[in-house]
Amino acid sequence: MDWGMKNRLYKIIRPKTGRSLMLAVDHGYFLGPTTGLEDWKKAVDPLIPYCDTLFATRGMVRACVDPRKNVPIMLRASGGTSIVGPELLHEGITISVEDVLRLNAVGIGYSILVGAPWERDTMLDFSKWVDDCERYGLIAMAVTAVGKDMAKDARYLSLACRMAAEHGAHIVKTYYCDGFEKVVESCPVPIVMAGGKKIPELEALTMAHNAISAGAVGVDMGRNIFQADDPVAMIQAVRGLIHKKMTPKEALQFYNEHKKASGPAKKSGIAADDTKKV
Numbered sequence: 001m002d003w004g005m006k007n008r009l010y011k012i013i014r015p016k017t018g019r020s021l022m023l024a025v026d027h028g029y030f031l032g033p034t035t036g037l038e039d040w041k042k043a044v045d046p047l048i049p050y051c052d053t054l055f056a057t058r059g060m061v062r063a064c065v066d067p068r069k070n071v072p073i074m075l076r077a078s079g080g081t082s083i084v085g086p087e088l089l090h091e092g093i094t095i096s097v098e099d100v101l102r103l104n105a106v107g108i109g110y111s112i113l114v115g116a117p118w119e120r121d122t123m124l125d126f127s128k129w130v131d132d133c134e135r136y137g138l139i140a141m142a143v144t145a146v147g148k149d150m151a152k153d154a155r156y157l158s159l160a161c162r163m164a165a166e167h168g169a170h171i172v173k174t175y176y177c178d179g180f181e182k183v184v185e186s187c188p189v190p191i192v193m194a195g196g197k198k199i200p201e202l203e204a205l206t207m208a209h210n211a212i213s214a215g216a217v218g219v220d221m222g223r224n225i226f227q228a229d230d231p232v233a234m235i236q237a238v239r240g241l242i243h244k245k246m247t248p249k250e251a252l253q254f255y256n257e258h259k260k261a262s263g264p265a266k267k268s269g270i271a272a273d274d275t276k277k278v
């Protein structure tokens with residue numbers, strides 16, 4: 001791994017803790033204005049100081065992220081299908097490596113649809129992305145997307161994550177499951193946990209904690225943050241869990257103590273300046 005790639009990887013996985021809080025706000029690429037992200041800029045701006053990396057589409061980055069903000073960007077590089085179309089799982093490449101570089105992103109995320117009818121296309125396109133990323137020192141993250149009919153169990157997710165690593169992924173994003181340590185053990189590259197649909201805060205925090213305890217380097221979480229009653233308090237609670245070794249109960253207590261406050265975090269909380277150091 002050359003200097004540029006290492007430097008980009010350290011922007012995603014913070015060297016001080018070896019962990020990562022990636023904020024997933026790419027959902028509109030197939031869902032449109034999904035709940036919590038109707039006004040993307042308004043929803044995402046207050047969360048940026050608390051994430052290590054933003055996972056978003058190039059369109060929203062260009063239209064809604066102030067280029068003066070010092071936040072590393074991972075770009076959603078697959079798509080083309082929608083929740084209302086006939087073939088949601090037939091994604092293709094949606095951005096060029098030139099545009100990834102133009103946007104000064106640290107890398108891309110690409111969905112591999114293992115087990116779906118179009119798995120071959122997505123694996124081959126992901127492999128092309130690995131070549132492009134290797135050429136320019138960018139990070140290629142494979143997103144192990146799961147179709148409606150596939151079980152999110154350790155057997156399936158181990159297969160998908162291992163395939164991602166074998167095809168050259170630098171990071172793999174996958175779902176939590178029972179026996180998650182088996183998924184991590186058989187995948188030699190860092191894993192970040194996807195959040196999935198909105199669940200109660202304690203459950204989401206416990207899931208993230210369990211994933212990290214099983215060996216994940218962090219999360220790439222979306223709905224469980226931006227659909228929380230207070231997304232700013234929730235992202236700080238997740239941050240406490242990931243970078244400050246809070247237990248799920250401590251993180252929930254933090255959330256409950258801070259959730260009524262609107263606007264910037266209370267001084268007694270995990271301040272942006274403080275968290276940016278890790």
Ligand code: 5RP
Pocket residue numbers: 024025026027055111143144145146194195196197220221222223224
């Ligand atoms: C789908 C995705 C999503 O677009 C998103 O990043 C998932 O985030 P979350 O499940 O935490 O809302 O990667 O495969």
